[in-house]
Amino acid sequence: MDQKEKKQLSESDICDLFITPAIKHAGWEQHKQVRREVTLTPGPVIVRGQMSARNKKKKKFADYILSWKPGTRIAVIEAKDNNHTVSHGMQQALGYAQILGLPSAFSSNGDAFASHNKVPKEGEDIEIEFPLQEFPGPVELWERYKEYHEIEDSHEDLILQSYYLDGSGKEPRYYQLEAINRTIEAVAKGQRRILLVMATGTGKTYTTFQIIWKLWKSKKAKRILFLVDRNILADQTLVNDFKPFGPAMTKIKNRKIDPAYEIHLGLYQALTGPDEEDKIFKNVSPDFFDLVIIDECHRGSAAEDSSWREILDYFKNAIHLGLTATPKETKYVSSITYFNDPVYTYSLKQGIEDGFLAPYKVIKIDIDRDIDGWRPTKGMVDDLGSEILDREYNQIDMDRILVLNQRTKLVANRVMQLLKATDPFAKTIIFCEDIDHAERMRQAIVNAAGKLAIENPRYVMRITGDSVEGKAELDNFIDPESKFPVIATTSELMTTGVDAKTCKLIVLDKTIKSMTIFKQIIGRGSRIDEDFNKYFFTIMDFKKATELFKDPEFDGEPVVIYKPDDGDPPTPPDPPETDDDFPNGDNDDAGTGTRKIYISGVSAKIKNELIEYLGADGAMVTESYKDFTKKKVTEEYASLDDFLIKWSNADKKKIIIDLLEEHGVILENLAELVGMEYGDFDLICHVAYGQPPLTRKERANNVKKRNYFTKYGEQARAVLLKLLELYADKGVKGIENTKVLKLSQFSKIGTPVEIINGVFGGKEGYDTAIKELENELFNDKTIA
Incomplete structure (x- = not known):
């Protein structure tokens, strides 16, 4: 084939006729070691108004992934047609190699290969080009991979242990596979304290299951303890991700660790307590468990004097694997100091950019009494007849010290206004200051919902630590198949560990200063559920909690800000994070002894509203769907004349429509805003270039x-x-x-x-x- 003919070939033809034969000639087994057209990420979801669409332009799609064994990817190849240079695809290949942790990246146009080697030998260039017939074989690239990750020959059996496949075709996502591999490599190298950081909604439990499976099957860990701090977490794990362990697994109950089982799921509270007879973990020897996994290790287990930590100290010879979405680093509590730096981190920001996690829009609402403050008139009494302390009350006081019933009604009415305008049955969590506030908010929502609450008394439920009825409905709330409850009012109980995949609205009427708690709350909405049309979620913020989005700490690397020296005196731990601020239903303000002030007659109104969206750079932006469309269209077609020429010359207009869809511009969505009677051409010309539209x-x-x-x-x-x-x-x-x-x-x-x-x-x-x-x-x- 001459060069002119070769330049007429498509990229797929170049792969079939030149690249694949070269790989096969080098000794790579097709289907076993070579995978074509591997989708790594689906592309991020873009949200404007009530519209959402995937930006397929940002989809990550590798032309070739080369593996040594299943689950052990060692190289990536990017292909281009022959109108490009040999190394034209290298930057793209390096992007994929970066997220996959690979030392070898290749690019080819069918003439030759360009190679990037992250571990060159002395005197070798990092990047070279070589003929098609000289592509390296599997052994060479496997040895390069081992050198890059510092894997010894003695580690190979453990590293190459297969992960679990259920026959459905489900495989770990790229980042899950990276988390599995980096953890297994750490174990192989003898690391005993391991930290894995994965954002809420990214499948920490499934990833953990695969890690345990490999360690268990390879007999590196024969007995495993999986520690959680909430019953629902243990129950979900038992019947879902860990189900393949079958009869080898048990949940610790009846105050007994049964040695007949190998995989043990346990609540901290079931294993220990304040009295010595409560410490049932001491009924087995300190060497009983080979591996202890600590779920949500940012909570109490991080504190050195925590009762939970005594379990870890007792089984100190075991491998300790900490799982968290939010490593906790304070003056007194540090999960990183205990576990060392994370072996792998997959953040919320990365998950949204990849398209595995749902983006969010924020509706910021200022209430006049919060912003302007309120001061009682001299001698004014509350609803109980007690005189009100004469001082200025503002946002920090609302529902912690001062309860304005009209304010509660205002919040409830605004929440229901949004739901009725979008989807009255969208799963919603309202985070309140305490149990008392959560109950009053439940009542206010019932009144605001009207007929919806009359038709089903479970339309709104208070789900808090003290409510037996509410906690009994938690499973129904998180079950996508269960219509009711629709709205849950809560305080702390649902901040973490609640897998509410279809939650579309999070309401913040709670003062939040802790970045850890804020991240956990945001994580309640971060899951995408395509089966139930859940691609994004809305945050309605009444207490300026979302200002934490602006903090660099929100999605930055966790940093140890305090690590005590050996000579430092002991320091008190942070207050524990409980199921609710007031588990006994007390009305004291955070335990200070200050009684709440209840007032019915003071009005409240919304002073200001602002809607913000997550921008491409991760910052919040104020932008309408029309603004977004104009920006994306003009990026592709700078002027009206450019667009008219492309539109006129296109063999099929669908080509241009599909191109805009790749940028996240869905013209059906735009028509809902401009008018359903307008066609694609007029929608584009009107919104992007200001032309008056004609109907179809x-x-x-x-x-x-x-x-x-x-x-x-x-x-x-x-x-x-x-x-x-x-x-x-x-x-x-x-x-x-x-x-x-x-x-x-x-x-x-x-x-x-x-x-x-x-x-x-x-x-x-x-x-x-x-x-x-x-x-x-x-x-x-x-x-x-």
């Missing part, structure tokens, strides 16, 4: 008024007129597919084949007629 019917009528059809025979005119009517009804995509000729209105003229061949003289003639019809529809004269 107006454009169709303009064509009918001209003498355009006289050039065609009677049957051709009949077909084109019917296509014109279809455009007026459905838009341009409705006339570009020949399948429309199967519709009943064309049956009297003939079958699709008879119309194309008999009426228009073949496919080329038919396509030309469609192109001319579109030119008439979008004639420049219709543009002002």
Whole structure:
């Protein structure tokens, strides 16, 4: 094949005819060691208004992934057609190699290979080019991978232990595989304290299951303890991700650790307590467990004098693996100091950028009494007749010291206003200051919901640590198949560990200063559930909690800000994070002894609202869907003339529509804002370039008024007129597919084949007629 012919080939042809044969010649086993067209990430979801769409332009898609064994990826290859240089795809390949932890990246255009080696030998270049027939074999690249990750020969059996496959085709996502591999490598190298940081919603438990599976199957860990601090976490794990362990697994109960089992799920509270007889973990020897996994290790287990830590100290010879979405680093508590730096981190920001986690929009609401403050008149009494302390009350006091019943009603009404305007049955969590506030908010929501709450008393439930009825509904709330409860009012109970996949609204009427708690709360909405059309979530903030988004700590690397020297005196621990601020239902303000002040007669109103969206750079931006569309269209077509030329020259307008969809511009969404009667062409011209739009019917009528059809025979005119009517009804995509000729209105003229061949003289003639019809529809004269 000469070079001219080669340049006519597609990228896929280049792979089939040149790159794949070269890889096979080097000794790589097809299907076992070579995978083609591997999707690594689906692309981020973009949200504007109530509209959402994936930005497919940012989808990560590797042309080739090379593996030594299943689950052990060691190299990536990016292919380009022959109109590009050999190394043109290298930067793309390096991006994939970076997130996959690979030392070897290659690029090819079918002429040769370009190579990037992260561990070159002395005197070797990092990047070189070489002929197709000299592509390195599996052993060479495996040895390079081992050198890059410092894997000894003696580690190989453990490293290469297969992960669990259930037969459904489900495999770990790229970051889960990285977390598994980095953890197993740490164990292989003898590390005994390991920390894994993965954002809420990224599958920590599934990843942990795969880690345990590999260690258990390889007999590196025969007995394993998985520690959680909430019953629901243990129960979810038992029946979901850990189910494949079958009869080898048990949940510790009846105050007994049963040595007949190998995988033990245990609540901290079930293993220990204040009295010596409560410490049932001491009923087995300190060497009983080979591996102890600490779920949500940012909480109490991080503190040195925590009762939970005594379990870890007792089983000190075991490997300790800490799991968290939010490593806790304070003056007194440090999970990193205990576990060392994370072996792998997958952040919320990265998860959203990849498209595995749901982005969010924020509705910031300022209430006048919060912002302007409120001061009682002299001698004013509260609802109980007690005189109110004369001072200025503001946002920090609301519902902790001062309870304005009208303010509570205002919040509830605003929440229900949003739900009724979007989806009254969207799962919603309202975070309140304490149990008392959560109960009052439940009542206010009932009144604001009206008929919805009358028809089902479980429409809104208070789910707090003290409520037996509420906690009994927690499983129903997090079950996507269960319609009720729709709204949960809570304080602390649902901040973490609650896998509410379909939660679409998080309401913050709670003062939040802790970054750890804030991250956990945001994590309640971060899951995507495509089966239930959950692609993003909304945060409604009444207490300025979302100001924490601006803090560099929100999605930055965890840093040890205090590490005591050996000579430092002991320091008191942070207050424990409990299920609720006031588990006994007390009305004291955070335990200070200050009684709450209840007042019914003071009004409250919304002073200001601002809607912000997550921007491409991770910062919050104020931008409408129209603004977003204009920006994306003009990035692709700088001027109206540029767009008109591309639109006119496109063989099919669908090509341009699909291109915009890749940027996250869904024209159906735009039509909902501008008008459903407008076609794609006018939507783009109006929103991006400020042109006055014509409806589809107006454009169709303009064509009918001209003498355009006289050039065609009677049957051709009949077909084109019917296509014109279809455009007026459905838009341009409705006339570009020949399948429309199967519709009943064309049956009297003939079958699709008879119309194309008999009426228009073949496919080329038919396509030309469609192109001319579109030119008439979008004639420049219709543009002002």
